[in-house]
Amino acid sequence: MSQREEILSKVRAAIAPNGNHDERRKNLRTAAIAKADGIIPKLPESKKAIQARFEERAVKADATVVFSKPREVANNIAKYLREHNLPSAIRTGDDKRLKTLLRGYESLLEISHGRTYGDDMVGVSHALGGVAETGTLFMESGKDNPTTLNFLPETHIVVINADDIETSYENLLEKLRDKYGAGEMPRVLNMITGPSRSADIEQTLILGAHGPLRLHIIIVRK
Amino acid sequence: MVEITSPEFKANARLAMGDGQLQQALGHVRTNFINKRAEAKANLDEFDELRDSATAIKDHVLEHLDLYLEKYEEKVIASGGHVHWAATADDACKQILDICRSVGAKSVTKGKSMISEEIALNDALSAAGIEPVETDLGEYIIQLRGEHPSHIIAPAVHLNMDQVRDDFIKHHTHLPADRPLNEPETLLREARAILREKFLNADVGITGANFLIAETGTSVIVTNEGNGDLTQTLPKIHIVIASIEKIVPTLEDMSQIVRVLARSATGQDMSVYTTLSTGPRREDDPDGPEEYHVVLLDNGRSSMLGTEFQDMLRCIRCGACMNHCPVYHAIGGHAYGWVYPGPMGAVLSPSLIGVDKAGHLPNASTFCGRCEDVCPMHIPLPKMMRHWREREFEKHLSPMTQRASIRGWAWVAKRPFLYRMMASASARFLWLLGGVNHRIKSLPFAWGWTRHRDMPAPEGSTFMSQWRERQARDAGDL
Known part of the structure; x- marks a missing residue:
């Protein structure tokens, strides 16, 4: 007997020795059932309140947040880099939204494209969306926004559309399901809440463990 | 196998209570974790409803575990991943070694995983000539010291800063011995720089999993440092080692439980990184592993199903029970003598290594009930400790x-x-x-x-x- 069969038969013998497995299969939870049963913390519904809550929670998680008009995104990135004494070189993927926002600002920002191997100081990515409940960003893997940009550079700047900020994780998960199909996922979905940190030495919280030291979020509002 | 000293629990406890350095370090547990959880709970009106919801999800999973495991496996394979089933700790180590050898791996980076401790994976890797590198800061520190975690989410909670500084000076000999290392921050920066090289040079990355999602064939890790993500993103191969009860049915079920996990553990509303991984690198993916493997470990869990210890399999390893336990506060984690300390360990360890070896652990309880009060999954820990006392008595193991x-x-x-x-x-x-x-x-x-x-x-x-x-x-x- 393979180990697979050994484990599965032990499990079956313990929980459903005489079970009709086809019948039992009908009881399995689907996304629809999980959504109907789930407890979703109540939040204010107006767009403005949702965005304000996202900002408040992201800041509570030690990110910095700025609201920006589309044509000011490049300037806001440059300003942030200047304020933190960082060079104006940034690394991004192939995200079309970012390309549009940064087009024409080549004199302000030195932009290179593709994944990083750890020698870039600043990564700039575009988020799929954000969750107001906890100030969490949803980032998809892929060539538009390579996963390495989320983790290797010391400074991570994330651009997000104000309209993509939702109240709950569930709303964004549904969006993901619409985009990839039911039961399908991007290779990696990073749910990110603030910059990396550790409290492993005497429970003293220090920002910047193995991931970014700084997380700056630019919320694009038309 | 990790050396088991649980039978010497009484002697271990006596030593721990007389250890001034340990007692000082444990002071952080007695205050920080408790206050932070209380604050997080107070800030979420729906916290108790979410606990009920999370508990119901896991109960349902355990009643249908065989079916969800099959569904999960099917989805992992469909996304290009591999699934390996391991009945015992040795089986899991063998399977992982085989995968490492298939690429001639010399160095393996590791995200924090208690399952890896349970199967003593580092010993197996080292014996095979493969260097295991723990990358969670706490795990890295105790690996330097040749120790095991004393807490399931804060592995180095038994140490003070001075000890960490001494270890870094002793082991990081390529750096000047008189460098200033007087702040937790400088220690962290030093570890970051050293581990960054290890991340970039590793052949294989091994992580645990907080959840396995049946709907999508996804494994989930919940971390704060970002080390788990570098571990799984940079090397050629990502291996996930997870026990069978980690299954949840859907993405929405995961998000229910995630809402109580960090709040119960560190008191954060959400951990910094909740990472959902599905299969290997895809076409025109610029990064990510070329191979994605999951090792599904039983190691005694299927024997808990259908018994009075089934509820223990709801555990999500948040550590709230030990953070609130007066016995843990007094003796720390190492005295428990095996991988899992505190109330959850007092119930789980006898199931996994036998009541003959771990029978003292459920006896070390005042039955004050705080562990059950704070458990996000409503696990009746004191009741199960009583069951173990009965079993110990029935088996004529007590003196x-x-x-x-x-x-x-x-x-x-x-x-x-x-x-x-x-x-x-x-x-x-x-x-x-x-x-x-x-x-x-x-x-x-x-x-x-x-x-x-x-x-x-x-x-x-x-x-x-x-x-x-x-x-x-x-x-x-x-």
Whole structure:
């Protein structure tokens, strides 16, 4: 007997020795059932309140947040880099939204494209969306926004559309399901809440463990 | 196998209580974790409803575990990943070694995983000539020291900063010995720089999993440092090692449980990184592993299903039970003598390594009930510890003197007249012994108590006789 069969038969013998497995299969939870049963913390519904809550929670998680008009995104990135004494070189993927926002600002920002191997100081990515409940960003893997940009550079700047900020994780998960199909996922979905940190030495919280030291979020509002 | 010292629990505990350095370090657990969880709970009106919801999800999963495992496996394979089933710790180590050897791996980075501790994976890797590198800061520190985690989410909580500094000076010999290392921050920066090289050079990355999602074939890790993500993103191969009960049905079920996980653990509303991984690198993916493997470990869990210990399989390893446990506060994690400390360890360890070895652990409880109160998954930990005490007694594992005393007590208790006579005599005797202060400084057969503190003396008469007096007085008043 393979180990697979050994484990599965032990499990079956313990929980459903005489079970009709086809019948039992009908009881399995689907996304629809999980959504109907789930407890979703109540939040204010107006767009403005949702965005304000996202900002408040992201800041509570030690990110910095700025609201920006589309044509000011490049300037806001440059300003942030200047304020933190960082060079104006940034690394991004192939995200079309970012390309549009940064087009024409080549004199302000030195932009290179593709994944990083750890020698870039600043990564700039575009988020799929954000969750107001906890100030969490949803980032998809892929060539538009390579996963390495989320983790290797010391400074991570994330651009997000104000309209993509939702109240709950569930709303964004549904969006993901619409985009990839039911039961399908991007290779990696990073749910990110603030910059990396550790409290492993005497429970003293220090920002910047193995991931970014700084997380700056630019919320694009038309 | 990790060396098991659980049978020496009493000696371990005595040493731990006399260890001034450890006691100082444990002070952080007694205050920080408790206050932060309380604050997080207070800030979420739906917290208790979410606990009920999370509990119901896991109960449902355990009743249908075989079917969800099949569904999960099917989805992992469909996304290009591989699934390996491991009945025992040795099986899991062998499978992982085979995968590592397939690419001639020399170095393996590791995200934090208690399952990896349970199967003693580092020993297996080292024996095969493969260097295991722990990358979680706490795990890295204890790996340098040749120790095991003393807490499931804060592995180095038993250490003070000075000890970490000494270890770094001793092991990081390529750096000047007189460099300033007086702040946790400088220590962290040093570890970051050293581990960054290790991340970039590793052949294989191994992580655990907080959840396995059946709907999508996804594994989920929940971390704060970002080390788990670098571990799984940079090398050629990502191996996930997870036990079978980590399954949840859907993405939405995961988000229900995630809402209580970090709040119960560190008191954060959400951990910094919740990462959902599905299969290997895809076409035109610029990064990510070329191979994605999941090792599904049983190692005794299927034997807990259908027993009075099934509820323990709901555990999400948040650590709230040990953060709130007066016994853990007093002795720390290492005294428990195996991988899992605190109340969850006192229930889980006897299931996994046998009550003959870990029988002392469920005895080390005052049954104060705080662990069950704070458990986000409503696991009845004190009740299950009582079950283990019963099993220990049934198997004749408890010492002769203890068994004889319990038998003697039972014989007397079944004879009410005799029992009352003896109880009232001893109440009187102890009252006399208490003197004017009503404290007993030394008591035969109870040295264990009176060596460290005085015993409060009883009132001098039993409840029954006081009740009789009161009845008589009340009747007289009427």
